[in-house]
Amino acid sequence: MEYDVDTRTKIEFATKHRIDLSENELSGEIPVEFGGLKELQALNLSHNKLSGVIPNSFTGLKNVESLDLSFNRLQGQIPQELTELSSLAVFKVLYNNLSGVIPQGRQFNTFDKQSYFGNPLLCGQPTNKSCDSNNFQESDNGVEPDESILDMVSFYWSFASAYVTILLGILASLSFHSPWSRFWFYTVDDFIHKVKNSLW
Incomplete structure (x- = not known):
């Protein structure tokens, strides 16, 4: 098959300036x-299925405008050094x-967090993960630290109040002379008696 001069020029330009090897089961x-x-x-x-690291030699791609390495095993x-790629x-x-x-x-200040999805161990901007610890704690999850502390305090107070209310309810029910209260005291007394016998 033969091409005219313009067509050959376009093919050479496309091959020389753009390389698309996506979805080719490449490995290594x-x-x-x-x-x-x-x-x-x-x-x-x-x-x-590419593995290993992103080569430092990519800094030689002085004119690259688009670099897609997603969905691999890097x-x-x-x-x-990739911040030197001004284009x-x-x-x-x-x-x-x-x-x-x-x-x-430079250009890396313009990329949003969608460029880095699926890499849970990356931290820093533009993600919301802090690099201060190994666990990369969320630094901007919509809840301030003071609010978290207040929520925990409220939870403990609510739990303590519920516990005291239930305890008072049980004590109040036992204060009345009823078959249920007499049975409860008899059960507790019998249990204490058995424990004493087992210890002697």
């Missing part, structure tokens, strides 16, 4: 050689096993 680590594709504008490696941290407008690493602090600066 991402080749560091990708970082040498300086004219590449879009790289899509999503929906594969781990480790997102390289801070990067789309960055997706959804549903991997990435961890650590999300880089900030």
Whole structure:
């Protein structure tokens, strides 16, 4: 099959500037050689079985505008050096096993938390997870710390009030002369008597 000059130019441009290898059952680590594709504008490696870390060589993708690594098995941290990619407008690493602090600066300040879904060990902005502890406690879950303390205090007071009310109700019922109260006292007295006999 032959193409005219314009068609061949378009095909060469598409191959040279955009690579889409998504949904190809690719496995193993991402080749560091990708970082040498300086004219590449879009790289899509999503929906594969790629493992290992995000290569630091990606800093060589000076003209990349879209980088999609989502739905793989990547781990480790997102390289801070990727913030040097000044043309990067789309960055997706959804549903991997990435961890650590999300880089900030330049283009990375424009990405929202949807770019990082499915990576529970990532912390920092734009997620609501603090990096102060290993458990990455939520720092902005809509409930202030003071409110949480007040809720716990209210719970304990409510529990104590209910306990006292029930206890007073039992004592009040036993204060009346009734077959039920006499049976209760007899049962308790019999139990105490058996305990004493077992100890002697």
